[in-house]
Amino acid sequence: MYQYDEIDQRLVEERVARFRDQTRRFLAGELSEDDFRPFRLQNGLYIQRHAPMLRVAIPYGVLSASQLRRLAWIARTHDRGVGHFTTRQNIQYNWVKLPEVPDILAALAEVQMHATQTSGNCVRNTTTDHFAGVAADELVDPRVTCELIRQWSTGHPEFAFLPRKFKIAVNGAREDRAATGVHDIGLQAVQDAAQGLGYRVQVGGGLGRTPMVGEVVREFLPACHLLTYLDAILRVYNRYGRRDNKYKARIKILVKAMTVERFRREVETEWQHWKDGPATLVDEEVARIEARLKKPAYRALPAGIPAALAARLHHDTDFATWFRQNLHPHKVPGYTNVVLSLKSPDQPPGDASAAQMDAIADWSERFGFGEIRVSHEQNLILPDVALSDLPALYDALCPWELATPNVGLLTNIIACPGGDYCALANARSLPLAKALQDKFADAAWVRAIGPVDLNISGCMNSCGHHHVGHIGILGVDKHGREYYQISIGGAQAPARLGKVIGPSLAPEEVPDALQAMLEAYLKLRLDPAEKFVDTVARLGITPFRDAVYAPNQEVACA
Amino acid sequence: MREVVVNRHIVPDTWVRFSPEQSEAGGDRLYRLEEWQAVRAQAGEGRVGLWVETDQDPEALRPYLPEVALIAIHIGSFTDGRGHSLGRLLREVYGYRGEIRAVGDVIQDTVNELERCGFNGFSPRPGETADNLLRGLGLFSEAYQISVERPEPLFRRRLSHRSGG
Numbered sequence A: 001m002y003q004y005d006e007i008d009q010r011l012v013e014e015r016v017a018r019f020r021d022q023t024r025r026f027l028a029g030e031l032s033e034d035d036f037r038p039f040r041l042q043n044g045l046y047i048q049r050h051a052p053m054l055r056v057a058i059p060y061g062v063l064s065a066s067q068l069r070r071l072a073w074i075a076r077t078h079d080r081g082v083g084h085f086t087t088r089q090n091i092q093y094n095w096v097k098l099p100e101v102p103d104i105l106a107a108l109a110e111v112q113m114h115a116t117q118t119s120g121n122c123v124r125n126t127t128t129d130h131f132a133g134v135a136a137d138e139l140v141d142p143r144v145t146c147e148l149i150r151q152w153s154t155g156h157p158e159f160a161f162l163p164r165k166f167k168i169a170v171n172g173a174r175e176d177r178a179a180t181g182v183h184d185i186g187l188q189a190v191q192d193a194a195q196g197l198g199y200r201v202q203v204g205g206g207l208g209r210t211p212m213v214g215e216v217v218r219e220f221l222p223a224c225h226l227l228t229y230l231d232a233i234l235r236v237y238n239r240y241g242r243r244d245n246k247y248k249a250r251i252k253i254l255v256k257a258m259t260v261e262r263f264r265r266e267v268e269t270e271w272q273h274w275k276d277g278p279a280t281l282v283d284e285e286v287a288r289i290e291a292r293l294k295k296p297a298y299r300a301l302p303a304g305i306p307a308a309l310a311a312r313l314h315h316d317t318d319f320a321t322w323f324r325q326n327l328h329p330h331k332v333p334g335y336t337n338v339v340l341s342l343k344s345p346d347q348p349p350g351d352a353s354a355a356q357m358d359a360i361a362d363w364s365e366r367f368g369f370g371e372i373r374v375s376h377e378q379n380l381i382l383p384d385v386a387l388s389d390l391p392a393l394y395d396a397l398c399p400w401e402l403a404t405p406n407v408g409l410l411t412n413i414i415a416c417p418g419g420d421y422c423a424l425a426n427a428r429s430l431p432l433a434k435a436l437q438d439k440f441a442d443a444a445w446v447r448a449i450g451p452v453d454l455n456i457s458g459c460m461n462s463c464g465h466h467h468v469g470h471i472g473i474l475g476v477d478k479h480g481r482e483y484y485q486i487s488i489g490g491a492q493a494p495a496r497l498g499k500v501i502g503p504s505l506a507p508e509e510v511p512d513a514l515q516a517m518l519e520a521y522l523k524l525r526l527d528p529a530e531k532f533v534d535t536v537a538r539l540g541i542t543p544f545r546d547a548v549y550a551p552n553q554e555v556a557c558a
Numbered sequence B: 001m002r003e004v005v006v007n008r009h010i011v012p013d014t015w016v017r018f019s020p021e022q023s024e025a026g027g028d029r030l031y032r033l034e035e036w037q038a039v040r041a042q043a044g045e046g047r048v049g050l051w052v053e054t055d056q057d058p059e060a061l062r063p064y065l066p067e068v069a070l071i072a073i074h075i076g077s078f079t080d081g082r083g084h085s086l087g088r089l090l091r092e093v094y095g096y097r098g099e100i101r102a103v104g105d106v107i108q109d110t111v112n113e114l115e116r117c118g119f120n121g122f123s124p125r126p127g128e129t130a131d132n133l134l135r136g137l138g139l140f141s142e143a144y145q146i147s148v149e150r151p152e153p154l155f156r157r158r159l160s161h162r163s164g165g
Helices: A006-027 A033-041 A065-078 A098-110 A143-153 A223-240 A251-258 A260-272 A283-292 A307-315 A317-326 A354-367 A387-400 A430-439 A443-449 A507-524 A532-539 A542-549 B033-042 B058-067 B082-093 B111-116 B130-135 B154-162
Strands: A045-047 A052-056 A062-064 A082-085 A091-093 A168-171 A185-192 A196-203 A215-222 A327-329 A335-340 A351-353 A371-374 A380-386 A454-457 A471-478 A481-488 B003-006 B009-012 B015-017 B028-032 B048-053 B070-075 B099-104
Touching (some): A006 A033, A062 A065, A065 A098, A065 A371, A143 A223, A143 A283, A196 A223, A215 A223, A215 A260, A223 B082, A283 B154, A307 A317, A307 A387, A317 A327, A317 A387, A430 A454, A443 A507, A481 A507, A507 A542, A532 A542, B003 B099, B003 B130, B009 B130, B028 B033, B028 B070, B033 B058, B048 B058, B058 B082, B070 B082
Parallel strands (some): A168 A185, B015 B028, B028 B048
Antiparallel strands (some): A045 A052, A052 A091, A062 A371, A185 A196, A196 A215, A335 A380, A471 A481, B003 B009
16 A cells, blocks of 8 residues: 555545534534535445445555554444445445544544545546556556556546546556456556557446447557646546536546547647646656555565465365465465455355454454455455465465355356445345355356356446446346346456346346356357356357246257 | 625625626626627726636637636536636636636535636625635645646655755
8 A cells, every 4th residue: 555644644634624524514504415415425425225325445455454454443333343345446334424424534544544536526536456566467566556646636626526427447467457448547557668658548438327448549648647648638528528417427428429539639639738747747756656655575485386285285175176266376476366255155245344354454464464455346355475374364264254265256246235225226236146146055066157257236327337247237126126137248358348138037037047047158168168258259148048038948059 | 795705815896797788887897708799899997807607618718818807707506617627727728817706606615626726716605605715715735736726746846845945
């Protein structure tokens, strides 16, 4: 994580003071409900079904042990002992009390955290690869870029009231783990032989009601121009984005209406006024931020599998399964990244209890360098674990239900909080996720199916990213009853949107429908190396649709 | 007389909207752009201000900027952020030095950001007071971004501070 200096600290404290005053005036009746609304949203506070919900920013998904302990403390003190990690690498508390929120924000500020701009029509928390800085396939560490954007966007005076929310994602690795194609702005770091570091800039991606993959507005933006170019994009959007219809207000609609060519011209024209001006980045600032990102003191470890680990892998098949499924390669020899699945069969996806958070904070210090990552797949990650420590870590995780070996598999379900909490939802997500966990309890069968991203959203706002799930499920309201629309063939990178297979289904029909599609896949796939989503890409949705809607007919084998 | 905030002081509002019936009278007059274009040649004494909406193209104002003492940007709803961009463009691209006043849905909670975008006049909406607007200004001791109030970003100040400059 980036360590604040005294100015960063002062700014976050001044922000708390401002919101404390606004909350006081609201409670005293001096600030009306309507007037208070945009300001509470800009400080992460929604009014939901049961209680206000507070969304706390976890900038680019990086937490220190002490920050995670503070999140646990907030869950225990101000909520019901649980926090929900979101698809945007944030955490949400579903049971906070409005008068306590300024105190919660003050408690966050003490550990250099905030809830700034986690909602509202402004630039939201920037997201990135959850393996930033530790991934073996990384070209550029995106955290410096993310912190530059965090500072630039925090309290940006000009863009406090955009037509609609605005999400930026940054990726620095070969594999796009930040889903840059489906963000308002997606930045892919590029290392150019002649011009050095830069970004490919994509604009106008997004999910929601009108899902779209972003268009490339600039193939190469030299890194020093990052902030002035972002200003130019946002200014064009702020001035020309639609404000008459909130469903047509995202930048993707503007880019489509203008055409990307004209949008690009507008941005470039606007940019000329500010390009090479004082906001042009200087190397010293990049170095300053780099120095404030805590760098682990890695030991020189042998690259191979240590003998004790090899022995455990040999005689403990559960451990071996977890080892194969929940680790991600590390750039430093002898180390690995461990994904702690928040998708055990009995856990709402992305939920962690206060006790689990405290335990994870302890392990991050015992087995790593006191750092934890949040993935947009709603899992937590311990980066920087020495291979030799894996048996001890695994033994520690098991009693806490944090070693479910399902990362990347069907039961690693992404789900929004849905109708149980969210006032926007058309249908609940969590009971369906639970029904699917129960249906697919046979872990060996789930492993035989192989990689499947299963994403559930309770409404069109698509917080569960259903459009980019290999299997996406969208909750809809049909005459006051919950129904679920199934799409298949989506992917987050390169971003591809799934196709709806047919009429929506009643909740009790969904598990069987998924089973039918997956059994069809087992018959249709060329070989076990062909993933479900690749079979869909090869054959189209028809055989899967037939498997669901004509269940008595045999699926024709290829 | 109504009170407004100008340059962080509470002052009486001397500006009156132009109407063709009272075109003889002197004093500070606020014109819509097309009104000003129509009467400009025979305008009398008194200061001239332009009343514009948040979607105003600043390029259209360019010929008149040297002669107007005030540009009142009418903010219909405070969640309309277009005025913020217009303010910055007028100051930073068009170099306008006169007063830029926020009129319309202007409350204590929005003036801080408007001021940073180049607004130096604020007319409270009905029910809001100039005293409250003053309280809403200058809430932050620093800012990361460049804007009208701070033409250099924080990182350049950090740099010069560190190098002792």
